[in-house]
Amino acid sequence: MxxxxxxxxxxxxxxxxxxxxxxxxxxxxxxxxxxxxxxNVKPVSDKQYQDECGECHFAYQPGLLPAKSWEALLNADALRKHFGVDAELDNDTLKVIHDYAVDNAADKSWHKRSRKIAVATEEGPAPLRITELRYISRKHHDIPEKMIKGNKGVKSLSFCDKCHTQAADGVYDMDTVAIPNYPGWDD
Ligand code: HEC
Ligand code: HEC
CATH class of the missing domain: 1.20.5 (Single alpha-helices involved in coiled-coils or other helix-helix interfaces)
Structure with a gap:
């Protein structure tokens, strides 16, 4: 027992x-x-943002720019002449998208790449392009133009997801990059 x-x-x-x-x-x-x-960068979690801002290019994560940039980009005037195109939204949708972007901007995020962007843009005017941020342009400095503008599969550095295969998940690590039409680019 x-x-x-x-x-x-x-x-x-x-x-x-x-x-x-x-x-x-x-x-x-x-x-x-x-x-x-x-x-990395927090993936997009708002369906309206995803749908409206993913129509002409992949929906950039709000964590790729500071809040002051989203303020400058996401208002009726600016959207009517959005990089040479009309991307106007109705007022209700604009408010949802504006608030979502500002609330999740680089300077409100703890994700590593967003922190770097936030610190680098603290001073000075609001950048309107992610590709113009020094942190981003520096990372792409060594890629020859023929692999970007001269490449039918890419066309512009703005189309992050053409080369960053996990860009939609907010992942931009080097080991997830594949440049279309240049399989051996990193040899
Ligand atoms: C009607 C098409 C269209 C829609 C809709 C649109 N965009 Fe764009 N966007 C463009 C074009 C064209 C460019 C410039 C691309 C280039 O230079 O190659 C651009 C560029 C951008 C850039 C700068 C990218 C860079 O070069 O760093 C940001 C940021 C951006 N858009 C955010 C948005 C957001 C947020 C929305 C949703 C409100 C949106 N866009 C909706 C067409 C559009
Ligand atoms: C033509 C293909 C291409 C496009 C388009 C592109 N990238 Fe890249 N990106 C690369 C390559 C290649 C590297 C790695 C460079 C190296 O080997 O140092 C890189 C590196 C990076 C890094 C650094 C990764 C690390 O581990 O340090 C970030 C962040 C990044 N890209 C973000 C972006 C964003 C955001 C966009 C869109 C606005 C973009 N890229 C568009 C090819 C591209």
Whole structure:
């Protein structure tokens, strides 16, 4: 009788150890996933923003520009002459999109690349292009023009997702880049 209880007690102790370990492991995995995510840029989570701003080019994550840039870009006047095209929105949609972009701008984010953009744009006028940010232009400085403008599969550095295969997830790491028509670009 006594021996049987000892076995039960041992089993119970072992079980609680296993579950404590499993819990710790889950925390570790969560931390790791979160760390990966924080490294990059927060993916777009607003459907209206995704639909309206993903029509002519991929929907840039708000975390790629500071709030002052979104203020300058996302108003009725500016959208009517948006980089040479008319991207006008009705007032209700504009408000949703404006607020979403400003609330998730680089200077409101803890994601690593957004932090860098926020710090680099703290001073000075609001940049209107992501491609003009020094942090971004510096990263692309060495890519020959024939692989961008002269490349039918890309056309402009503004089309991030042509080369960054996980751009829609906010991932811009070097090991996820593939330049269309130039499979051996990094040789
Ligand atoms: C009617 C088409 C159209 C729509 C809709 C549109 N855009 Fe654009 N957008 C453009 C064009 C064209 C460019 C310039 C691309 C180039 O220079 O190659 C551009 C460029 C941009 C750039 C600068 C990219 C760079 O070069 O760094 C940002 C930021 C931008 N758009 C944000 C938005 C947002 C936010 C929305 C949603 C409100 C939006 N766009 C909707 C056509 C559009
Ligand atoms: C013509 C293809 C191409 C386009 C278009 C492009 N990129 Fe890149 N990008 C690259 C390449 C290639 C690299 C890696 C450069 C190197 O080897 O140092 C890179 C590097 C980067 C990096 C640094 C990655 C790291 O791990 O340090 C960021 C961030 C980035 N790009 C963001 C963007 C954004 C945002 C856009 C759109 C506004 C964009 N890129 C458009 C090809 C492209």
């Amino acid at each position: 006594q021996r049987k209880w000892k076995v039960v007690a041992l089993l119970a102790a072992a079980l609680s150890l296993v579950s404590a370990y499993a819990g710790a492991e889950e925390d570790f995995v969560g931390w790791l996933l979160n760390f990966q995510r924080q490294k």
